[in-house]
Amino acid sequence: MEYSQQILSELKKKGIRPGDYVVVEKDVHTFSGLLMPKSQGDSNSLIVKLDNGYNTGINFDKNTKIKKGKGEQEKRPKAKIEKYKPDPTKPTIAILSTGGTVASRIDYSTGAVTPLETAEDIISAIPEIKNIANIRIRPVFQMASDDIESYHWMTLAKKIEDEIDSGVDGIIITHGTDTMHYTSAALSLMVQNSPIPILLVGSQRSSDRGSSDASMNLLCAAQFIANSDFSGVAICMHGSASDDFCYIHPGLHVRKMHTSRRDAFRSIDVLSYAKIDHKGAISFLRNDYSKKDKKRKPHIVDRYDNRVALVKIYPGFDYHILEFFEKAGYRGVILEGTGLGHAPISQTDDATKLHPKLLETIRRMIVGGIIIGMTSQCAYGKVNMNVYRPQRIMQEAGILPLYMTPETALVKMGWSLGHTKNSEDAKKILLTNVAGEILDRVDVQAYE
Amino acid sequence: MEYSQQILSELKKKGIRPGDYVVVEKDVHTFSGLLMPKSQGDSNSLIVKLDNGYNTGINFDKNTKIKKGKGEQEKRPKAKIEKYKPDPTKPTIAILSTGGTVASRIDYSTGAVTPLETAEDIISAIPEIKNIANIRIRPVFQMASDDIESYHWMTLAKKIEDEIDSGVDGIIITHGTDTMHYTSAALSLMVQNSPIPILLVGSQRSSDRGSSDASMNLLCAAQFIANSDFSGVAICMHGSASDDFCYIHPGLHVRKMHTSRRDAFRSIDVLSYAKIDHKGAISFLRNDYSKKDKKRKPHIVDRYDNRVALVKIYPGFDYHILEFFEKAGYRGVILEGTGLGHAPISQTDDATKLHPKLLETIRRMIVGGIIIGMTSQCAYGKVNMNVYRPQRIMQEAGILPLYMTPETALVKMGWSLGHTKNSEDAKKILLTNVAGEILDRVDVQAYE
Numbered sequence: 001m002e003y004s005q006q007i008l009s010e011l012k013k014k015g016i017r018p019g020d021y022v023v024v025e026k027d028v029h030t031f032s033g034l035l036m037p038k039s040q041g042d043s044n045s046l047i048v049k050l051d052n053g054y055n056t057g058i059n060f061d062k063n064t065k066i067k068k069g070k071g072e073q074e075k076r077p078k079a080k081i082e083k084y085k086p087d088p089t090k091p092t093i094a095i096l097s098t099g100g101t102v103a104s105r106i107d108y109s110t111g112a113v114t115p116l117e118t119a120e121d122i123i124s125a126i127p128e129i130k131n132i133a134n135i136r137i138r139p140v141f142q143m144a145s146d147d148i149e150s151y152h153w154m155t156l157a158k159k160i161e162d163e164i165d166s167g168v169d170g171i172i173i174t175h176g177t178d179t180m181h182y183t184s185a186a187l188s189l190m191v192q193n194s195p196i197p198i199l200l201v202g203s204q205r206s207s208d209r210g211s212s213d214a215s216m217n218l219l220c221a222a223q224f225i226a227n228s229d230f231s232g233v234a235i236c237m238h239g240s241a242s243d244d245f246c247y248i249h250p251g252l253h254v255r256k257m258h259t260s261r262r263d264a265f266r267s268i269d270v271l272s273y274a275k276i277d278h279k280g281a282i283s284f285l286r287n288d289y290s291k292k293d294k295k296r297k298p299h300i301v302d303r304y305d306n307r308v309a310l311v312k313i314y315p316g317f318d319y320h321i322l323e324f325f326e327k328a329g330y331r332g333v334i335l336e337g338t339g340l341g342h343a344p345i346s347q348t349d350d351a352t353k354l355h356p357k358l359l360e361t362i363r364r365m366i367v368g369g370i371i372i373g374m375t376s377q378c379a380y381g382k383v384n385m386n387v388y389r390p391q392r393i394m395q396e397a398g399i400l401p402l403y404m405t406p407e408t409a410l411v412k413m414g415w416s417l418g419h420t421k422n423s424e425d426a427k428k429i430l431l432t433n434v435a436g437e438i439l440d441r442v443d444v445q446a447y448e
Numbered sequence: 449m450e451y452s453q454q455i456l457s458e459l460k461k462k463g464i465r466p467g468d469y470v471v472v473e474k475d476v477h478t479f480s481g482l483l484m485p486k487s488q489g490d491s492n493s494l495i496v497k498l499d500n501g502y503n504t505g506i507n508f509d510k511n512t513k514i515k516k517g518k519g520e521q522e523k524r525p526k527a528k529i530e531k532y533k534p535d536p537t538k539p540t541i542a543i544l545s546t547g548g549t550v551a552s553r554i555d556y557s558t559g560a561v562t563p564l565e566t567a568e569d570i571i572s573a574i575p576e577i578k579n580i581a582n583i584r585i586r587p588v589f590q591m592a593s594d595d596i597e598s599y600h601w602m603t604l605a606k607k608i609e610d611e612i613d614s615g616v617d618g619i620i621i622t623h624g625t626d627t628m629h630y631t632s633a634a635l636s637l638m639v640q641n642s643p644i645p646i647l648l649v650g651s652q653r654s655s656d657r658g659s660s661d662a663s664m665n666l667l668c669a670a671q672f673i674a675n676s677d678f679s680g681v682a683i684c685m686h687g688s689a690s691d692d693f694c695y696i697h698p699g700l701h702v703r704k705m706h707t708s709r710r711d712a713f714r715s716i717d718v719l720s721y722a723k724i725d726h727k728g729a730i731s732f733l734r735n736d737y738s739k740k741d742k743k744r745k746p747h748i749v750d751r752y753d754n755r756v757a758l759v760k761i762y763p764g765f766d767y768h769i770l771e772f773f774e775k776a777g778y779r780g781v782i783l784e785g786t787g788l789g790h791a792p793i794s795q796t797d798d799a800t801k802l803h804p805k806l807l808e809t810i811r812r813m814i815v816g817g818i819i820i821g822m823t824s825q826c827a828y829g830k831v832n833m834n835v836y837r838p839q840r841i842m843q844e845a846g847i848l849p850l851y852m853t854p855e856t857a858l859v860k861m862g863w864s865l866g867h868t869k870n871s872e873d874a875k876k877i878l879l880t881n882v883a884g885e886i887l888d889r890v891d892v893q894a895y896e
Contacts, residue, residue, distance in 0.1 A: 150763070183763075257827050257828055261829065309769070316754055321757070342594040379705050380706040381712075410762055447706055
């Protein structure tokens with residue numbers, strides 16, 4: 001797709017091409033940044049990658065003025081691409097790239113964001129990494145993390161198996177941050193008994209922004225793989241608002257807790273495994289992790305049934321919503337209840353009650369073989385369905401309290417149902433602690 | 449309902465009555481606590497209120513041993529009830545009680561939990577409060593907060609108006625904690641221009657537990673009403689795991705963030721208004737609040753349309769879920785998206801994609817007059833739908849990014865739709881900042 005004739009003629013007049021740094025004035029606003037090539041959307045709208053790294057569209061009309069400018073990015077030296085030679089004395093890391101901000105960089109000659117696809121690419125972007133390990137890049141997908149779903153988790157599990165078989169010392173999966181914790185939960189269940197560390201790494205700011213966390217997160221992950229005895233699935237992301245360290249978050253107990261901050265990820269209800277800086281200084285906060293052992297065989301369980309849902313409870317929740325899942329053939333529903341795991345089920349003759357049938361619907365669904373699990377929308381803390389009478393009634397109806405985050409519970413439900421057509425068998429798998437997903441305690445420090 | 453004959457005969461033999469402190473041994477477990485009268489559930493199950501305040505059911509069989517014991521509670525002196533005389537030199541606070549753990553106490557003679565219904569009741573439970581203010585108790589409901597919904601919010605708004613008209617200096621609403629932040633959001637919109645402070649107070653542990661927060665939370669609220677110039681709706685709850693202070697959280701930017709801790713409530717994306725201790729020492733963290741002015745007339749807008757839903761997005765989200773709301777006649781849907789406000793809408797020809805029709809469904813719903821708002825499941829941080837292409841496509845389809853918590857957005861949607869049958873008019877109300885619910889900035893310290 002091209003810009004409109006109106007825009008093209010204006011650009012020609014000013015000698016501006018996509019990839020040039022421009023200043024656009026419109027009404028009271030001024031936008032400075034890189035003019036992007038047009039690929040989608042309204043052809044009469046200028047796309048400018050702002051200095052803060054965000055793309056913005058500016059509708060072009062008579063009041064829009066565009067001129068060439070000088071940006072911070074222009075001052076940067078061009079990356080020097082050198083041919084990459086593996087060092088046999090160093091560990092080898094496979095980077096499986098799935099897309100997202102972390103594994104891309106802007107090409108200043110065209111303004112396009114391009115994925116880092118080869119070892120040369122990534123080493124030119126983060127030259128320090130070659131001092132840590134030999135790098136193999138394996139592009140798997142190139143997509144926003146929002147579109148990643150169970151099919152992709154299963155594909156990744158198989159790719160991980162291939163890399164482990166090939167003898168690498170660790171795996172980094174570059175991934176968009178939005179659903180990274182769902183993927184880390186899925187891979188924790190799908191790749192059991194991993195002999196090596198498997199770290200998911202994302203970035204909150206793209207690598208062409210001064211404040212990008214891409215480089216530090218990748219370096220910390222490489223250092224952690226090279227210098228620790230950890231194995232298993234974890235997330236490596238910024239630990240604070242400064243560039244001082246990353247946390248290694250357990251793949252089953254972690255969540256993106258902030259929309260934009262670099263330290264968006266937090267371990268939930270447990271401590272992170274470790275802090276690590278980009279120079280490789282590690283301090284472990286826990287020692288209950290599985291140790292690296294390259295002789296160990298991984299156990300790949302790439303199963304999933306998509307007929308599962310995660311449903312948030314709120315005041316006035318309508319029981320017909322659950323009825324929808326019943327009618328649509330869903331096999332499992334995770335409720336994200338309030339507090340310790342509540343839903344408005346009280347049976348009452350109060351005419352003002354809108355939804356006295358919620359409990360009845362839940363009972364019928366469970367009798368019909370649908371598994372219903374209860375988690376909490378509180379973000380932190382375990383559910384406890386033994387405290388109040390309505391909860392005990394829900395438990396008697398067969399709702400299962402799950403000591404997991406709602407996100408991990410959803411993934412565990414789909415994974416459990418993927419094993420068998422028999423609901424009772426799936427329920428047993430759901431309630432079995434396969435990879436540490438079921439918490440027997442809550443670490444208070446995780447909430448400080 | 450009674451206990452089974454088997455249990456009753458055992459109790460008679462041992463001379464135990466409900467309300468007695470007992471020790472129950474079964475298999476390897478020992479339970480100590482108050483034997484509760486039987487009201488619900490399996491008649492052959494003993495109900496014991498444990499020392500930690502939780503009720504537990506113990507199935508009674510041959511291996512179950514029960515004996516009388518001595519508990520901490522027995523050592524407490526009985527509360528002395530004295531006739532309460534108002535002091536004309538002190539401010540007057542109306543306590544509207546709605547139920548929940550905070551406004552109840554255990555009656556040790558019967559083991560039953562009873563609401564604190566009169567001024568004498570509450571003053572006998574928290575005698576220090578009479579040094580702060582004159583107290584009027586107004587029982588409004590007696591229910592778990594999970595069953596509270598829009599009808600109750602509207603009833604509370606009218607009761608608040610009555611109390612303001614009667615000239616009180618402040619209002620405390622005792623409320624279960626689970627949905628307290630939904631109620632505080634609703635009352636912030638329904639009671640505008642309040643001349644006095646309206647504080648919601650709950651407790652995470654019942655008042656018969658040594659670690660109960662009920663008393664301190666109520667005292668802090670009374671002190672804040674008596675000693676500050678604040679007006680408007682806020683939540684007053686424990687500020688730390690110690691008994692040192694409470695926070696005054698803005699009613700529209702607050703969430704229960706932990707299932708069980710006393711400091712479960714956190715201000716979201718903004719600072720709390722103030723810290724206050726039970727002796728009345730206040731330190732304000734913000735000064736952008738409306739000042740107390742008893743001459744001001746409140747504006748009560750007790751409207752709500754229940755045809756609204758809050759829907760969490762997750763990997764593999766099924767567009768049929770939104771279709772359900774369309775067919776069921778809903779007028780508004782709040783999506784709790786991932787990250788900055790994403791949903792898996794990418795149109796693709798990848799056969800493995802389950803839900804390419806999500807965007808199509810959203811477009812059709814919006815054209816049909818359903819308002820769809822986007823918020824984030826990240827817990828902290830604003831949505832921003834200008835960064836990535838899929839989001840811009842969603843905005844072009846008419847999805848509204850809302851700079852609020854998902855919970856406040858849900859309540860604002862229902863409240864906006866309650867004003868008018870016309871969706872366009874409701875949308876204008878939704879996007880108008882009525883009571884500070886729309887954030888124009890995010891306070892980074894709120895996430896530290």
